[in-house]
Amino acid sequence: MNTSRLAPLLLLPAAALLVSGCSAAAGDTASESTGIRVVSSTNVYGSIASAIGGEHVDVTSIITSAAQDPHSYEASAQDQLVISKADLVIENGGGYDPFIDALVDAAGADDLEMVNVVDLSGLAPVDEADSADEHGAEEHGADEEHSAGDGHGHVEGLNEHVWYDLATADALASTLAHVFSQLDKENASTFAENYTAFSEDIAELTASTDALATEFDGAGVAITEPVPLYLLEASGLVNITPEEFSSAIEEGADVSPASLRDTLAVFETSDVALLAYNEQTSSPQTEQVRAAAEQNSVPVVSFAETLPDGEDYVSWMAENITAITDVLRS
Known part of the structure; x- marks a missing residue:
């Protein structure tokens, strides 16, 4: 069967309040x-x-x-x-x-x-x-x-x-x-x-991440998985986690001892602003990484892949940005 393609996106004009569905x-x-x-x-x-x-x-x-x-x-x-x-x-x-x-x-x-x-x-x-x-x-x-x-x-x-x-x-x-x-x-x-x-609303959120990028451009961030990486990078943060580690965690594959060692060492040898922790994929290896962050006074910020109860997309992203902001400015 054939699939047709959409013409360029239409940005539809208007102004009014948002209606929940x-x-x-x-x-x-x-x-x-x-x-x-x-x-x-x-x-x-x-x-x-x-x-x-x-x-x-x-x-x-x-x-x-x-x-x-x-x-x-x-x-x-x-x-x-x-x-x-x-x-x-x-x-x-x-x-x-x-x-x-x-x-x-x-x-x-x-x-x-x-x-x-x-x-x-x-x-x-x-x-x-x-x-x-x-x-x-x-x-x-x-x-x-x-x-x-x-x-x-x-x-x-x-x-x-x-x-x-x-x-x-x-x-x-x-x-x-x-x-x-x-x-x-x-x-x-x-x-x-x-x-x-x-x-x-998205424009306001973007303005917030732009402000963080201006203030904290180039600050290092560690991750257990790349789940929130787009938002972190928009905030000016640079991922310094060994790719082999985060890729293995994301794929549910075995983390090599060398990769785990290199990841744990990041918190001792680098300036890490925060650890972004995916709460929906926890393992003994990610818990070791969390422990290493806490031992080196690196704040841990939790992220998820599904919408928390009682939140909509905009309020959820706003909370994520607030959490990043609070850590960076603390």
Whole structure:
């Protein structure tokens, strides 16, 4: 089946307040949909869809818990059901949530709208792009990178945690406003207004990271995984963690003794502003790294891959930036 490409993103004009939308886990899907039916791989993207669609979308997020790993998640019959009823599906892409591709392929819906966030981000290495279309769905963004990657399906050279890139969140919101307007022309002005409000919030967050970059440009940061690295780099921080260590942790592979030794030594031999710790992937090796940071008076800042309870995307990113700021300015 063929997949068509989206024309350049439309930045939809308007000004008004942000409207929160309906959102549910896959198992809590309402039997009767009252709006555009959106399925997102994680609640991070579900939050953005709700912000743009407001009461005119019904959002179901498949991954909603810190205990669920998108890399190894096994889709259920309920997940397949919600995909089969969806008008639009949002996937991260880049090998992060491959279960979405399997569900969409099984659904076989030619009129399903697809949004691939890695493709929208433009952050994937250009030479990884594959020109073959994989789904019969209408896919928004460039073609996904299916060629080279590691055993987990990741795109080599890509940090696929693109929701920590604020410009990517804005691009996704713009795309959703455009697609929602195509699916529900009657409420196009509301989607435009909601996008404008969301984009203004993103601009404020970006101004905060820009200020940090000006003040702390070049400060060293250690990580257990590259999950929040886009946000850290936007704040002027430079990752000084041995790549072999963070890559092994991310892939669930064995950490070599030499790699662990080199990582622990970073806290004794380098000036480290903070350790960014992924709470959703903890292991004896990451705990050793945390202990080394604490022993050397390096602050530990926790990050996650899913939206915490009671937060939306903007408030969550604001809290992350505040945590970074508090440490850097302490």
